[in-house]
Structure formats: C-alpha cells, structure tokens
Amino acid sequence: MAKGQKPTINDVARLSGVSKKTVSRVINKSPLLNQATREKVESVIAELEYVPNPQARALALRRNFLIGLIHDNPNAQMVLGVQEGILDTIRNTEFALVVRPVDRHSPSMVEDIRGFIEQQRLYGVMLLPPISENDELAQACRDLGCTVVRMGSARLDDDAHLVASNDRQAVSDAVAWLAEMGHKRIGFVAGPEGFLSARERELGFAEGMARAGLKPDAKIAARGNYRFESGLAAGQKLLSAKSPPSAIFSSNDEMAAGVLHAARERGMSVPEDLSIIGFDDTAIAAHIWPPLTTVRWPIRAMAATAAAKLTRPETAASEPSFFLSDLVRRASAIEYLP
Amino acid sequence: MAKGQKPTINDVARLSGVSKKTVSRVINKSPLLNQATREKVESVIAELEYVPNPQARALALRRNFLIGLIHDNPNAQMVLGVQEGILDTIRNTEFALVVRPVDRHSPSMVEDIRGFIEQQRLYGVMLLPPISENDELAQACRDLGCTVVRMGSARLDDDAHLVASNDRQAVSDAVAWLAEMGHKRIGFVAGPEGFLSARERELGFAEGMARAGLKPDAKIAARGNYRFESGLAAGQKLLSAKSPPSAIFSSNDEMAAGVLHAARERGMSVPEDLSIIGFDDTAIAAHIWPPLTTVRWPIRAMAATAAAKLTRPETAASEPSFFLSDLVRRASAIEYLP
DNA sequence: TCCGCTATGGACACCGGTGTCAAAACAGAA
C-alpha cells in the first residue's frame, strides 16, 4: 500500500496473513469464522483505519448504501426535520442520504421514481406524506427490491415499515381542552380531501367534540388545502356565520395563520375574541403574533426511527411505530371570555 | 441478456458487433471514433434503453456521480429551495444529490465532512452560508479532489465556483426606497458578527443611507443573531430610543418578525406607526400580519446554476455568477405618516 | 509493389469488493 493511499482489502489481507475473502467475512460478520482469526484481522483493520469502499461493495452486491428520501414538499420545516432525523441515525455508518423532491401531480411520477431507484440502486426509500399514502408507489418501490418506510399520520396498512403519529388522539385532546376552557362554539378547518392526515384530524376533531358533549356545526366548518390562502377564506366564512365560533381548530399552522389574518381583517383580537389552534408546529407558529398554540409531532425522532428500520432491519422494530404528538400551548388560545 | 434484466455494456457491444471498449468510447464521447461506428452503437443503445451502471463507473473512475449539499441549516426554506434548484439541474442525468447537515460549532466538523466526501467519493460539493464562508473547509474539500461551489452573498474569493447574490445593492435600494417615502429615522438590525452575509447587508444599509443623504444613528441600530428573540430585543431597544425610528430594516425576516412583535408590545401599529422591512422572503414573511416587505433572492435559480457549475464544468460559467435580489413589497412598509 | 504512418478498434488488466465451491485443517470415531 502506497503511503497516503487509502488501504484496500488486499492490504488488510496481506498484513494479517489471510485471504481477502476472509477479510470480507470479518467485515460482514460472517458467523463461520475462527475467533482468533477474526480478532487478528480486526486489529489490522483498526491499525490501518481501513474502511471498505462503498462503490465496490455497491457493484458487487448490486445494491448501493444509499437511502432515498422522496417527498413532494409537505412543508420545508418538516422535510428538513426529517433529513436531520435520518442523519441522526446514519451518521458514522456507511449509509448516505439522497433526496428526491417530486411532483405528485406529474403523471410520470411513479415512473420517474422507479428510474431513480433503479439507477441509483437504492438500499431503501422513505416516503413522506402525502405521497406516503400512495400504495401504488410504495409497491413499485418494493418491486424494485428496495425497502420502503412510510411516514404518516395514520395506519396505512399492516406494514411493519410504518412510522406514524397519533394525530387523531392529539386533535381530540386539543379540542377537549378547548371545551374544558369553556368554549362551546368550536370551528374546524379541515385539510384537503383525500389526505389521510387530513382525514385523521377530522376524526380527531369529531372525537374531541363528542368527548366534550358538543355537536359539530357544519356552518362553522370549512375545508382548506393546507395553504395560507385557503385558511384565510375558511376564516372569513366561519367568522361571518350568524353564530360565529369562539375558538377555531385548524388542521395545519399555515391555514391557522390565515384564520388569524381573517380575524384581524374583521377587527377581532386574538385570543380575546377568538382562540386559534393549529397543527404541525412549523416555524411560522412560533413567530406570528400571537404565537400559535399548536400540535407538535416529533418529526426528527420519527425520522430517526424510520431510518433505523431501513438500515438495521434486524434490530429495529418489526412492527409499526407510533409516536405521541403533543399540544404546545402558546398565546393564541385561552379560556372563553363571554 | 436475460429478459427483464437491465442491459449491460456487453449486451450493447454484442448487438452492435463492436468491443465493449468501443461502446465505452461512445458513451464518453471520445473524439477518435468513426462516425458510422458511433451511430450504429448509439442506435443499439437507444433500442435497448441502455443506461450505464453508475456504481461500476464510480468504481472504475474512483469518483461517484453524487453531489453533496453541505449546510448548517441556515433556514429550512432556503435549504429546500436549494435542493429543488439542484434537482432542476440534475434531474435526468446520472447525478444524484446527497445531503449532509452539519454542526458548524462542532470541532470535528471539517474532519467529519472530509470523511464523508472521501467515503462517498463525491463528485462535487455545494456549501451554503454560513459555512460557505469557511475557507479552510472549502480547501479541504478541494484537496480531496472534489469540486466545490459556494453559495453566498458576497465575493468570497476569485473562485469561478461562486454563486452569489448582490445583497448589498438590494439593501441599499430598499433603504433608498424608504427614504423616498419620506422616512428620515431609519433603524437597522444587523446580523451576527463574522457572517459575510450580515456584513454585506450592513454595508448596503450604510450605502443606502448615504444615497439618501441620511446619517445612520447608532442609537437606533442593534445587532442580532438572525433569531426571532434577538430581533425582539433589538426592536425593544430601538423603539424605546428617545427619538425612535419610523422605519426599521432588519437583516433577516425572523428578526423582522421579532421587531414586529416588539412594536405590538408597545401598542404600536404596523405599518401606520412603524414600517418594517426584512430579508430573505422566507415563508414567515408572507404569513405574519401584516405581510412583510422583504428582499428575496432567487435561491432556486442560484442553486440550479451552482449545480450546473458542478456537473457541467465545460459549459457552465467559468467565472463567478451573481444574481439580483429584489424587493418584495408587501404591507409592512408604507410611506411616512407624521 | 512495398513501406511507414495515422486513424480506429480490441484484448486484457484493473477498480475493490463478494459469491461459489472446493481444499485444508481439525476433531472424534473406528
């Protein structure tokens, strides 16, 4: 081995007096190996600071040590949190994270992703909502021999490779909390139809209302598309109702900001005239005025768990993982002031 | 070639009746090749839909077709914009994007990154502010045979691999615009010391004031660290000055949100009593109330250009690229109302 | 016609690992 060069498996083999195949066995923790041999080789590996070449392994194994993050930008904060969570798990391993933003409205999306996985010979992929809800896509990835982990807010299937938060429970608790504080007219801004996350939050809202003995009123409910503008429109509708709500639960923070905006337009003050609760705890929640009470789900920890499922299938759970979301209480929601 | 398998270079060679080396020449656009041979091989490639195996190429070339994005989370919006911009360029090429969030305060940062580049044999890396300002890091990457592109807000060096926005000009224009609208007392919230971006914005502010014939007043200037809380503190200081400003320029949006918060605390209304301008046009800018007038830099386009510099060094510019930032006028800044 | 030169294409080793399969080493039984 020339000085300054990275050592190869051959260098290790020569120095420890065994064949390179034996070194390979040590690296791959093959069980049929003499303990003494293993230790000798390991000491040489440590001495040379040998690290196997991932490209060569990828070629021989027909599998790259790359895990892919595929998403259609749910929101920047979340995507970044996920990236950090994945890195928490794969830092100091041979794995690397490759990202692939996609457009879920493109007709060629599945085909594009298939090509991507095939070309990069991905080890595994992680799907983020909302495309994690696309079963066809998940199956296509699996067919390519790629492990799939889906992040979501609900039970998507019985797949062990699911990491989800219990949105429904969290929303239910938030609504019950509003009721405890004396709110009787509680408005609801739903997320877009066809999104499981939105559906779960709706169910949670219904549950919470039921727990509190309140009846949801369609006149103070609206559906948005998770964007600010749709929240604004929803707020305008709800607040102009004959009997307007004293509190509004919005299915995400961005729409909650829109609701807040609508309240301001009408000259209402928040939280005195209207309590607002959002969902996601994105950066915006803490930085608008008043700071938004919202539901936070532990994205980073969830992503770290998901990455573990991908890269350490033997140790990481063999069943779906569920995480608890919790309510972050800020200034935008207070007790009911008649 | 078995059915259903991906074709290899050998299949192409056999079908076109040449050696695999010749096919390799076609793929790599070698000039010493008979035109007829080239066309024949190309038609076979097209027919088989042959795509070279990146892993094998990586092994043979000792260079992976991966470009690394290294950043210490400047802000989520920006990081995501950059990722999208890079993808705009490398989609449908053999390149892939791998990301690596780092902690710039870690003493082992440079060492970590070096290990990462070496292990993954990165083709090139892209550095985002603020670590793009770290010359030692950039040099370490280059020493590893890796092309480096730095994104930034100022001329970092004479390197052709720089993509920067003209923050200084943009801030100067914004301040001049405030002056035109009748503001005479313009406050300034600076970014953290030691950041080039912060420095540029300071210079821009000074320039703008000079253009308008105004003298900066240290009593209505403060330094923050780009975080919300520091903006809040800065706002409190500026607004409690004996002769408070009628407009404040903040070096980023998050601090501007803090300033806004401070104004509210004092019962002031924005923009009637105070105009505020931020910088970056992050998601928060559009979603706070009132929506923030801010400076937007074309992150996605810049990142796409940067990626082109990395992956197509021959066609992409051989000199630094500069982009124009522009002022996004929203409701938070209006003319001076005495 | 023969020679030498250049343009083109191919044989072969190599990148750094892993899979296959057979050989070697060793233990216990006859």
Next chain:
DNA sequence: TTCTGTTTTGACACCGGTGTCCATAGCGGA
C-alpha cells in the same frame, strides 16, 4: 492409524464499467 464429518479458509470468477497499449486497416508516397 485411518477414515469421516465438520469447521475454517482460500482460489477464482464476477459485478460493469474504464485505461493502457497493441493490432489492424486504410492510405499516400517511394
């Protein structure tokens, strides 16, 4: 001691490309 069965190890081909260097073809000039 010999034989058998079980570990443990190694030789060798292979993954799918690229670099080196030599062989051949085609051509002009002597």
